[in-house]
Amino acid sequence: MTDAVLRLDRVNSFYGPVQVHFDLSLEVVRGQIVCLLGGNASGKSTTMKIILGLLKPRSGQVLFDGQPLTGLSTPQIVRRGIGSVPESRRLFATMTVRENVLMGAYTRDDRAGVAEDYERVLDLFPKLRERHGQQAGTLSGGEQQMVAMARALMGRPRLIVMDEPTMGLSPLHVDRVLEMIQTINGQGVSVFMVEQNASLALQIAHHGYVLQTGRIVLSGPAADLARDPQIRDAYLGGAQAA
């Protein structure tokens, strides 16, 4: 078996009577960027909720570093070493950039290490150094995305999960965000991202899964998926992906 930092094993999940996932299984190999692709209502965002413990699967389990996350609350899961960049960023709008980033270190008690890591993420995103006293809600979309990623990094996670990191950003910022994700991955952090924009995601991912109405219908190395004409037509919105 491969060295998987995250593994979903035959997950079945429901919203009330409606089943969202049908025996969903996937894995994130340590050190890789893995993307989960799919259209609206395919169950992408619900997958994030399952991983973060915001929704409990009815059957199946989520394994992080080989340990099941069953029964853990979201804060407990975060403490295990999963950082999150939520959909549409979800910053604390009236708190400063500095406060937002440091909220990511909420679970840590080593003050010195936190201060060190704070400098490190500011080096990674120099723009935030200029903005550190500004309210996060006043930043541009791209800058907010930086704050969200910096925040996720501050918990020293082994895995960061991202929900549509490029959504709502201008094309210019989209490229910056993809670079940032690669930078984060370069720090040795595994990345699991959910994306609707498949062609973008596959540019930087190592591996991809395609989700359709709660089932994985295709998976493979990102390069193969990007070339697969069937995917381009059926799942990735042919024209857009071309």
Added chain:
Amino acid sequence: MFPTSFGPWLDYTINGLVIGNIYALLAVGLALIFGVSHLINFAHGSVYMVGAYIGWLGITKLNLPLPVTFAVVAVGCGLLGAVIERVGLRPLRNAPRIAPLLATIGLSVVLDQAAQLLFSPDPRALPTQLPNWRIAIGGGSIGALDLLIAGVGIGSAALLYGFLRFTRLGWAVRATALDRDAAQQCGVDVDKVNRTVFAIASALGGVSGLLVGMYYNTIDPNMGFQAGLKGIVAQLIGGVGNVPGAIAGSLLLGLIESYGIALFGTSYRNLFAFVALILILVLRPNGLFAKARRLPPEPLTGTFIAPSRPLVLPRWLIGVLIAAALALPFAVQQPYLLQTLGNAWLYALLALSLTLVAGTVGQVSLGHAGLLAIGAYASALLALDAGIPVLLAVPLAGVIAAALGTALVFPAFRLRGHYVSIATLAVGEIVTLVILNWESLTRGPIGVTGVPPLSVAGTPLVSGQWVYWIPLAVLLVFAGVQTRLLSSHLGRTLRAIREDDVAARSYGVDLNRYKGLAFAVAGFVAGVGGALMAHFYSYINHETFPAPVSMLALTMVILGGLGNVAGAVLGAVVLVGLPELFRAAAEYRMLIYGVVLLLLIRFRPQGLLGTV
């Protein structure tokens, strides 16, 4: 009454700021709680009362030094706050947003009644041990207690600012208030944050109660109700969930009250607060300091309709029950029993009225006793002062209650969820206060004596059977009409407003018109109920229909199942009839209502017969 020199005005200003400081201690806590849990905590006033009593125990029984007393009050109330969060609210985390609000009402009733049983309902003196000097300044003066209150107020605000700004837990509180999910994804344990916030808020509230007790040198178990409402008003003036706004709103409210008392007299005090509340809700629902004149989004909406399949009673069973109810006076002769059940039928009219607006239309009214009061006074005064025959006065009173009630609640029609409840609560209080103060019409605090009984052709209908039959007959007619109404097109429209007012509007439903119609029907039913009460009781005053009656009505309709006509009748019989029949000691009755309300919200939100 109208001081012309500067000195008294300075005193009124100082007094206003002192009272404002006390409100601020309450309002800040309410704002914090609203921030993290989107809940308006109606139990906050009761915590304040508990603080006053803990302080009383410390000062008069244990002879503790004052600083120790303050510490004991803060810790005791902080623990109480944590318990309230754990027991009353956390289990309702995933329930509709109005459920925890109702739970705080239940908790407040339980705490107030428990205090009444423990310490007796009589007021107690709370002597201060502070030196009795006053500094004269510019014609006014400041005493040691004024300075202590100001010091506690400013000191608490500074501590709170430091906590929120510089501590890790304080950051977590702010983060949770801004985005609960995102805070959880940073590893914040939001349960701990909630517990902390309830503890801090309750500690401040308890200290506030102690200070008030010292300021007026008197405390009583019911002091919390009005104080809690004032805190809510102050918070709304500043904008819900806004901590600095709550402080500013409190000082403003304190000054308004103090100057208002100077100009109009003490009995008007509470009127200013509630009129200010209605004005704020209508003109600036986001508070004075909000930028835009708009309503806050989602968290405040949602009714307490638990999905359920209502129990459908077969027609023959309803017929048998009605026949049995009608025939009861032939089998039972005790006037006491008939009178008790007659009273239950009268309360059933109130429940019928409330279940229509709260259940069918989803506007949870907390001031429904006000409609009873309007009906009662209208009918009594029409009969006594205008010489109109009672049989004519009663329906006229219904019409007046319908018109006045609808007009008073009309400004709240554009509000949703919690705001409707707060606005109707304020309207109920305003009705009572107007009755108290409009002496030339209502005879003020003396009340109306010698209200003539119902009579036909000169024969008064006061015997046991009539006291039973008349309310029952009226109830049967109204219940029949309401049942028909619910199964009509109109009933469907009203339920559509409850389920999704935006969707209803987008299908062309004029919300104001239908809400108005529902409140008018409800006002008529409750008004007739109140009128009958006036003629059976023969004496009414401004305290005949107090706020707890509104809470009792709410408990009845939730017990029966919101929107359920038969349920409203059942609720009234169970809650008004049974305690009387079992001779449950009167002092335990309100406590029982509070407990019943809490248990229902937690375990059977759909009520006994199910929601419709």
